[in-house]
Amino acid sequence: MKTPIYLDNHATTQVDPRVLHAMLPYFTQNFGNAASRNHEFGWVAEQAVDKGRKQIADLIGASAREIIFTSGATESDNLAIKGVAEMYAEKGNHIITAATEHKAVLDTCKKLEKNGYRVTYLPVKGDGLIDLDMLREAITDKTILVTIMYANNEIGVLQPIAEIGKLCREKGVLFHTDGVQAIGKVPVDVNKDNIDLMSISAHKMYGPKGVGALYVRRKSPRVQITAQIDGGGHERGMRSGTLNVPGIVGLGEACEICRLEMPEEMKRLRYLRDKLRSKLEAGLDEIYLNGSWEHRLPNSLNLSFAYVEGESLLMGINDVAVSSGSACTSATLEPSYVLKALGLGDDIAHSSIRFGIGRFNTEEEIDYVADKLIDVVGKLRELSPLYEMAKEGIDLSKVAWARD
């Protein structure tokens, strides 16, 4: 077993060697511009792009013509939300999203608010899921778009996408979902779920960084968006810029591998994830699951280790790559807004660790990580005044803490 062990697959994933192999010829011998219509180099590149488009569409039940290539999911989120807002401005100015969305969605919505749009940020329940009744009530005749992520990047919970899609369709409101964490991990079908727009990223599914896509529905309803990047009119005018041919080949190949291997892969990842949780729970008291267990990605686990601060925990497992919701590990020095949105105290956010299990993790690694965590958490609790107080029966929520 090699260290460090990578368990941060929600942040990014290793490129699958099969994906890299498919990409390589498109850097050197097949380097053409897919928009060059008058020579062999261009035709070869265009064929590769067409194949990639089809591979992506097949994974999500779409048709190839509904795939718009972008630089990644942040751009896709921007294009979907701003593109719909601009295109449908005459119909209305209201957008609905949720408090636990990725910043690419939240900050885009905030930008639109400055430009006169109205945005409703739905709260989530304690399990991280939105309340469908609240969504229904939030929709007005001015609502043009609902944007709710498929699976959350921090806690891994799967939103009730089919129900949201059905509701939006009934109300005649467009539905965008950030599918980054879900696509390739769980079955996604844009028609079954009534999804109108969906953001896709390659590097979260064993493809390369710097390439993504936006699914844009073409019929019933035909969705139109205003381009946010102007130029040569690529991607049917929706996103100008020379196509990233090797990236697109990689994204396509990554999608095809996920589609073919998903049933097996889901089973394997779920087994490893469940084993990690049950080993930790057998070895430690007072660890808490963040987010719904039932509605969850198979590779995702977010736990809080009470009375232990996240950064010190990461320091103790420095040969394991994971993330924490602790303020100390974030650039803003604020604890995770996602965990706070669940109604958890800041102390629980400070104690949280996100595990993202991936294609290249082994059972041996999971065993190692569980054993190591049990050891380190035990040591840090010996050091923790909070653990000592809790063991003495003191209710920590009733202590008058000396704050700055």
Next chain:
Amino acid sequence: MAYSDKVLDHYNNPRNVGSLDKNADNVGTGMVGAPECGDVMKLQIKVDDASGIIEDAKFKTFGCGSAIASSSLATEWLKGKTVDQALAIKNTDIVNELSLPPVKIHCSVLAEDAIKAAISDYRAKQSKKAPAEQTVA
């Protein structure tokens, strides 16, 4: 974030972890920080009645590695000092010794606060005790 060797050393081998009898007259306890802020330090000193020298110091800390290292270092420094000498320990001394980066300066401030809180608890106990002793005499 890269930690200095001294922070790593204190994190891996924390000095003087534990608790003293908080009800003892010659023990001062300081508890600073709050769980929702991500840092709680408990620092205790035990003062020798005759000499006025801190003969023992213990800590427990909930917080990041730098917070653990700051409080561990503080207990090392406290032992053998008089109470007045202990009050002269400044957070900047801790910053320098552990090479703390700017984002971790608050950990050293918390350690200084913990020292001051422990001493003030000790002194409060002593001043309460003093009149009582006089009455007995």
